[in-house]
Amino acid sequence: MKKIYLLIAALLGSSALFAQVDKPQKAIYYSISFPNAVHHEAEVVITIPNAPSGAIRLRMSRSSAGRYATHEFGKNVYNVKAMEVDGTPLQVKQLEGDLYEVPDHSETFKVSYTLFGNWTDGTYTGIDPSHAHLNMPATFMWVVGENKRALKFEFNDLDKYGWKVATQLKHEGDNIYSAPGMQYMMDSPTELSAYKMASWQVNNNGKNEKINMAIHSDDDQATIDAFAKQVERMVLEEKAVFGELPTYDYGEYTFLDDVYPTNSGDGMEHRNSTCIVHPIAKIGGNELRVLGTYSHEYFHSWNVKRIRPKSLEPFNFEHANMSSELWFAEGFTQYYGELLLERAGFRTLDDYTHTLAGLANQILNTPGAAKYPATQMSRYSVFADAGVSIDPNNQANMFTSYYTYGGAIALALDLRLRSEFNLTLDDFMRTVWLDRGKVMKPYVIADLQADLAKVTNNPKFAADFFNKYIYGIEKNNYEELLSKAGLLLRKAQPGKAWAGPLAYGGNRGRSGQARANGEEGLAVQVSIIGTPIYKAGLDVGDIILKTDGKDVKDAQSFTDIVAAKNIGDKIVVNYRNRTGDHETTVVLEENPAFEVVPFEKAGKELTKERSEFRNKWLSTKVKQ
Ligand SMILES: [Zn+2]
Known part of the structure; x- marks a missing residue:
C-alpha cells in the first residue's frame, strides 16, 4: 500500500501528499515489569500507537528463531486485557489459544497480560529474582500485520533486583531498547541480571567489531576474564575460515551465557548474539567443555x-x-x-x-x-x-x-x-x-x-x-x-559378541512404555533395526527375565552374559509383555561400532x- 502511494506522489510531484503519506509511525512500545518475580511472573503492557482502524489482532508465537519444532508459548500468557490510554477497558476476544482480538479501539490503545516463565534455555523464558532470561517469542505478543513497524522496549525493576540489560537490541538510553521490526525483536534474546561482562575488539578489514560476553553465573570476574581470553582465541580461529567477521549490526556481537545447575543445556544462535545456557554450577573448571557451545553458536553468525x-x-x-x-x-x-x-x-x-x-x-x-x-x-x-x-x-x-x-x-x-x-x-x-x-x-x-x-x-x-x-x-x-x-577407522570391539543396545546412552530414554529396572527383569528401552535383539523380536517395553538360563536383573547382568559368549553364539532370552511370557533366540554378532586411532x-x-x-x-x- 505504501509503495503505491509513494509512486503516485512521485508522479504528481506533490510534496504535500508525500509528506502526508510518509508521516512516521510511532514505535509499538513494550513495557515489562517484574512485581512477582519470586513466583516467575512478569507484567507486560503493549502500547500500540497509529493503530489501523478496525479489529486488531495480537498473538503469541508458536515457534522460535532457530528452533524448528513448534512450542505453545500461548499457554503461559493469561490475564489478557485491552484498554484506552486513559484506562477505559476495551473488549478482548480470544480467537485461538494464542490469538487475541481487540474489535474496537482508538488510534492509540494498550494491551496487557501476565506472563509466566520458569524454564531457562535458548527458547523459553525464565523469571526469578536472580534474572529475567527472556527469549522473545516466549515473552512478547506481536501485532498481526504490523511486522515491519519499529518496536521499543522498556525493561523495568532493574534497580529493585540489581539487574543490568544484556541484549543485541539497540540501546536508546536508560532502560529503553529498540528493534527495527518484529523479526529483529524475535531474534534478540535479553538477559536481565547481575551478569559479569568481558569485552574486546577484533580488527575486521581495518574496522573494529566489538565482542561482548555477558555471563550470569557464580564465577568471579577473574575467571570470566580468563575464559574471555579463550573465547577471543576461538573467535580468531573462526574468523580465519571466512577471512573476515560479519559486519555486526550496531558494531557488536554478544555472547549471553546463563550458568546454573537447574538450567536446561542449550545454545541458540542469533544475528548479533547467541543465547547459551549451561546446566552446571560455574564456568570455572568447565571452560573447555563450554567452549564447544561457544564455537558452534559463533560459527552460526x-x-x-x-x-x-x-x-x-x-x-x-x-x-x-x-x-x-x-x-x-x-x-x-x-x-x-x-x-x-x-x-x-x-x-x-x-x-x-x-x-x-x-x-x-x-x-x-x-x-x-x-x-x-x-x-x-x-x-x-x-x-x-x-x-x-x-x-x-x-x-x-x-x-x-x-x-x-x-x-x-x-x-x-x-x-x-x-x-x-x-x-x-x-x-x-x-x-x-x-x-x-x-x-x-x-x-x-x-x-x-x-x-x-x-x-x-x-x-x-x-x-x-x-x-x-x-x-x-x-x-x-x-x-x-x-x-x-x-587416522585409522576400525571396529572398536573386534571379535567381541554383541546383542545391540537395550537402552539409550545418556538420558534420552523418554519412552512411555519403558519402565525403570525393577526387581523383576530388565525393561527394553530401545530396539534398533538390524541388531540381534531386534531380529529376535524383542521390542521396547518387553521385560527380559532370563538370558541363557540365568536371571537378568539389570543391564549389567545382561551385558555380562553376552560378554562371555562368542560371535555367532545363540542365547535363549525369556521375556514378558502384554501378550504373555515368551522365549526367543538371539544370535550374537560383532559390534559394528567404529573407533578412530592415529596410525602411530x-x-x-x-x-x-x-x-x-x-x-x-x-x-x-x-x-x-
Ligand atoms: Zn546450531
Missing part, C-alpha cells in the same frame, strides 16, 4: 544467520519452519565447531579422534542415515528439535540427526577437497560466504552445488557429490579418507605425507 537458507527466510512464528538444508546449516556448523577448537589448541588429537569416530558411527551405523538422505533428515527437525510430545516415537529406527549426519558429510567433503583438489572446505565456506552470506542472498541447495562447482572448477564432481551424498544415501569411503591423515598408536607408520596432510588440516589458521 556466518552459517545460518547470514548464509541463510531460503526455507527459513523470513522465519514464520506461527508454524514449524521446515528446511531441507539443516545438514548444511547445522551439520557443517557442527563439524567446524569441533574442528576449530582442535585447530585453536583446545582439544587434543585423542579428543578429536573421538569426535571423528562419533561422526563416522552416525553416518555409517544408524538406520536413519542408511535409509534416508540428509535432506529428509533435515526436514524431520520440525519434530526432533526439542519438539514436545507425550507419546513415544521411532527415532531410533528412522532418524539420524542432521547435526552429525551433516557433520560427517562436511568431514568427507573437507578430506576429498584436500586430497583430490588441493583445496579445503574453508575455501568452499568462503565462497558460500561471499556469494550468499555477505550479500544476504538466501540460498537453495542448488546454490551450494553451484558454489562447489565454482570452487573446484569441476561441475561434474559437484553434481556427483550432491546426487550421491546429499539427495542420495550413498556414503563416502571414510576409512580411505581418514587414512590420508594417518595403532602400530602403523605415519608417513611424512600423511603427517603433513593431518597438520594442514588440524593446525591453526590464525596468522600470529
Whole structure:
C-alpha cells in the first residue's frame, strides 16, 4: 500500500501528499515489569500507537528463531486485557489459544497480560529474582500485520533486583531498547541480571567489531576474564575460515551465557548474539567443555544467520519452519565447531579422534542415515528439535540427526577437497560466504552445488557429490579418507559378541512404555533395526527375565552374559509383555561400532605425507 502511494506522489510531484503519506509511525512500545518475580511472573503492557482502524489482532508465537519444532508459548500468557490510554477497558476476544482480538479501539490503545516463565534455555523464558532470561517469542505478543513497524522496549525493576540489560537490541538510553521490526525483536534474546561482562575488539578489514560476553553465573570476574581470553582465541580461529567477521549490526556481537545447575543445556544462535545456557554450577573448571557451545553458536553468525537458507527466510512464528538444508546449516556448523577448537589448541588429537569416530558411527551405523538422505533428515527437525510430545516415537529406527549426519558429510567433503583438489572446505565456506552470506542472498541447495562447482572448477564432481551424498544415501569411503591423515577407522570391539543396545546412552530414554529396572527383569528401552535383539523380536517395553538360563536383573547382568559368549553364539532370552511370557533366540554378532586411532598408536607408520596432510588440516589458521 505504501509503495503505491509513494509512486503516485512521485508522479504528481506533490510534496504535500508525500509528506502526508510518509508521516512516521510511532514505535509499538513494550513495557515489562517484574512485581512477582519470586513466583516467575512478569507484567507486560503493549502500547500500540497509529493503530489501523478496525479489529486488531495480537498473538503469541508458536515457534522460535532457530528452533524448528513448534512450542505453545500461548499457554503461559493469561490475564489478557485491552484498554484506552486513559484506562477505559476495551473488549478482548480470544480467537485461538494464542490469538487475541481487540474489535474496537482508538488510534492509540494498550494491551496487557501476565506472563509466566520458569524454564531457562535458548527458547523459553525464565523469571526469578536472580534474572529475567527472556527469549522473545516466549515473552512478547506481536501485532498481526504490523511486522515491519519499529518496536521499543522498556525493561523495568532493574534497580529493585540489581539487574543490568544484556541484549543485541539497540540501546536508546536508560532502560529503553529498540528493534527495527518484529523479526529483529524475535531474534534478540535479553538477559536481565547481575551478569559479569568481558569485552574486546577484533580488527575486521581495518574496522573494529566489538565482542561482548555477558555471563550470569557464580564465577568471579577473574575467571570470566580468563575464559574471555579463550573465547577471543576461538573467535580468531573462526574468523580465519571466512577471512573476515560479519559486519555486526550496531558494531557488536554478544555472547549471553546463563550458568546454573537447574538450567536446561542449550545454545541458540542469533544475528548479533547467541543465547547459551549451561546446566552446571560455574564456568570455572568447565571452560573447555563450554567452549564447544561457544564455537558452534559463533560459527552460526556466518552459517545460518547470514548464509541463510531460503526455507527459513523470513522465519514464520506461527508454524514449524521446515528446511531441507539443516545438514548444511547445522551439520557443517557442527563439524567446524569441533574442528576449530582442535585447530585453536583446545582439544587434543585423542579428543578429536573421538569426535571423528562419533561422526563416522552416525553416518555409517544408524538406520536413519542408511535409509534416508540428509535432506529428509533435515526436514524431520520440525519434530526432533526439542519438539514436545507425550507419546513415544521411532527415532531410533528412522532418524539420524542432521547435526552429525551433516557433520560427517562436511568431514568427507573437507578430506576429498584436500586430497583430490588441493583445496579445503574453508575455501568452499568462503565462497558460500561471499556469494550468499555477505550479500544476504538466501540460498537453495542448488546454490551450494553451484558454489562447489565454482570452487573446484569441476561441475561434474559437484553434481556427483550432491546426487550421491546429499539427495542420495550413498556414503563416502571414510576409512580411505581418514587414512590420508594417518587416522585409522576400525571396529572398536573386534571379535567381541554383541546383542545391540537395550537402552539409550545418556538420558534420552523418554519412552512411555519403558519402565525403570525393577526387581523383576530388565525393561527394553530401545530396539534398533538390524541388531540381534531386534531380529529376535524383542521390542521396547518387553521385560527380559532370563538370558541363557540365568536371571537378568539389570543391564549389567545382561551385558555380562553376552560378554562371555562368542560371535555367532545363540542365547535363549525369556521375556514378558502384554501378550504373555515368551522365549526367543538371539544370535550374537560383532559390534559394528567404529573407533578412530592415529596410525602411530595403532602400530602403523605415519608417513611424512600423511603427517603433513593431518597438520594442514588440524593446525591453526590464525596468522600470529
Ligand atoms: Zn546450531
